[in-house]
Amino acid sequence: MNKVITEEEFLSSYNIHEFDIPLTSVDMAIFTVIDQQLKALLVKRSQHPAKGEWALPGGFINIHEDKSLDDTVRRKLAEKTGVDTSHLEQVQTFGNAMRDPRGWSVTIAYMALISADNIQLIADESSEQVEWITIENNQHLSLAFDHNDILNACYKRLKSKVQYTSLPINLLPATFTLTELQKTFEIILGSSIEKKSFRKRLLDADIVVETGDFRIGSNRPAKLYKAKKSGKEHLFPRSIQGSK
Amino acid sequence: MNKVITEEEFLSSYNIHEFDIPLTSVDMAIFTVIDQQLKALLVKRSQHPAKGEWALPGGFINIHEDKSLDDTVRRKLAEKTGVDTSHLEQVQTFGNAMRDPRGWSVTIAYMALISADNIQLIADESSEQVEWITIENNQHLSLAFDHNDILNACYKRLKSKVQYTSLPINLLPATFTLTELQKTFEIILGSSIEKKSFRKRLLDADIVVETGDFRIGSNRPAKLYKAKKSGKEHLFPRSIQGSK
DNA sequence: TATCATAGTGTCTCAGTAACACTATGTCAA
């Protein structure tokens, strides 16, 4: 005969430590553009497992400190870069029995897009070195665990987003010229974009505004723009292709 | 003085049960089309917590049986529907301290698109009832945990996919007429599509082939088509809008 | 003051969706 128990009774006798459950963590690809190159942040692990290997920043959820996954990710981002606001996007969750020598594990992968200006990289007890590395098509990196796959998934997401959203605007400083913005898009896209098409698309979308200032160089000054902070990422009606 | 230990030593003394880690599970929205309506599969929970409430099918990763997250999801799908092949897509991972009364928990949400023909729903020890419920815009369901949010995220993903991919073809039986396919797209999209545009788009994409058979009704017979099994979901160059 | 380099524009082409009127072909009832 089965005894019927209430939810309270069930919960009071519930002990998570009795179950064989997977380890769950968060990893992130933090992207920026420096010197006309797309960069991602890597850390050299100072702790086991994979000690001494390069990996994506990340780590475990602190169930006492973090209220949500986003809290965990924002905490990790701030720990390494000091940045507290940026575009943050969940990309994909990886989970299997093999990816971590500690056993069955799940990691929720995020990508962050940040502007490189005023960034001070921070090493801490979990990482002896923190560095920007250049991301290119079809390159082979030997990262810890399955972080190659994770980085590739994030890079792929970023590349697809540059085709139909204005999102990569978050990689630039607060003010920028349209040429600088176009260059950034081209770097991610991996091909050049026709100037007029790009400008028309962008200006029609009404997502940038002139600041009134100019970037002065050794030629015609360029208007400086800033992103309109609508919060929403603009979706273009057609994807941009690039060609040359 | 710190003793330097090897990775082997580290792993041999590592015990996951010592840590405060979140519960990790998988939940899924299984979509199909029945009687010209989009349906999702719900189960009535027969176990605590949220006993007696309707919820999305899902459950814990069995770290001994499942090699990967996909294995877990496929296992859950087969347990409820008997279906073993279908379009399966990871949608979003939800994780926070509040969503489950057992404590900090993470769930990886998937959506599955299946054809409704020859489906026999299966109740088991974790669910006393299994039912298809109709999905509509802006409806309010009272599901267990945060399953409302999860279902909405999956529905949103499905709606966005119908605009620029051929993916919803997976909701139909093996053979179908173009009108039936268009109806399905319209149901998900929530608005009607211009017939010629739809047909041109679809036929140009080269993703369906005529079977040679016809659907006989009380009027002109319609050609039956089947999906070309290229495996890849076709991306249309522009999104479909719908209007009337 | 002419040259250069980069900023920014005018305008045509092209591809794919939207609109809509049209034709085609089966069933069914008189």
Added chain:
DNA sequence: TTGACATAGTGTTACTGAGACACTATGATA
């Protein structure tokens, strides 16, 4: 047997936004 009907399927034009590319604009510099 035939004509109304309902749904299948087509022809054709308009519209929209990206691509191409030649053009003009404007500051620094020699």
